[in-house]
Amino acid sequence: MNQRHIAALRMERQHLTRKANEAEYTDLYRDTQPGQNVYWNGFGDPPSLTYRAGFDDMEFNRGRQRTRALIKGRFAGGNLGWIVPEDVELFAAAFVKPLDKPLPRQLALLELIEREGPLTIRQMKEETGLLVKEITPALHRLQEAFLVYEDQYDGEWDRGWCRFSEMFPGADLTGRSRHDALKTLLRRFAYRHVCFDMKMAKSFYMLPEKDIRAAVTALVEDGVFMEDGGGYFTREDYALLQRYAAEPPKSVYAMHRNDFLVKSNEHWLKGKYTHPYPDTLYYLLIDGEFRGAAAGKFRYTPEVEDVMTDIPDDETTARKDEILQAVHALCGENNPIKRYQGRAL
16 A cells, blocks of 8 residues: 555645635544644643644634533543544443542542532532642542543633533433444544554554454454555445545644554554653654654643654755744744754754
């Protein structure tokens, strides 16, 4: 299978070739859930799909939060993310961590919320005498069990916590298996990636590989997926790629660490782009493939110490300005980049 053609189709499906309108964006967001904000710089901001939208998607999603057309939860690895409410049963089936052995503090807060809620953390502190640092992890564990819901519909920090069943009274959180939910999620994942492997799915969803493997195997047996060289395609895309001849556009994107493509490839990106600096700030998507990184330190703003690529030397020189401009697009024009390929600028 031609990797350049796969990369080109992936760029198209990600709307990196042509920006999405609102309807296309809504479909893309659904397929790449759970959505997250920009890594490090996006505290309190709505989720966004950087570079993909032909409009201000942060404001679009702020509006969706306000009307609860996006809802907050803890999903992959207990990380915060935003999903559409019509998928709440799907994500509960895939990511719920049942509270099999509840701690006294967790039970006390759950009973308080059931009796008095919705309550803010400040109100819980006043009612129980517990410290915020004691309340917060207990709430997070209850959140992972889909027992409580954090109603963050605006940018305020003091938000109410209520029973999950009170917020979503019609949701059946036990009627679907993880296996069934993963089959749905992986079909979306495959469509937006065009080709994926087990490690990519595990990296993004942060679920046991044995569960992912079982779902992928079932989809292959059902004729939904095709396997080729360790990669998996939808049957339709496998046929499409036999005649697909497009090449990925010449482009450079600095991708933040919560980006869908980065999260899916994080397992090998972290090992390949090593450096002596505290943080990897961004990964560089060059002509549809990850070919470099920007390193430095996250402080109030990103401090870029070095931008490194593994493209051929002649391209590294010829495309220097383009690559630096792509990094500036995320870190800000006023933030200096100190080095390029290890050499001082």
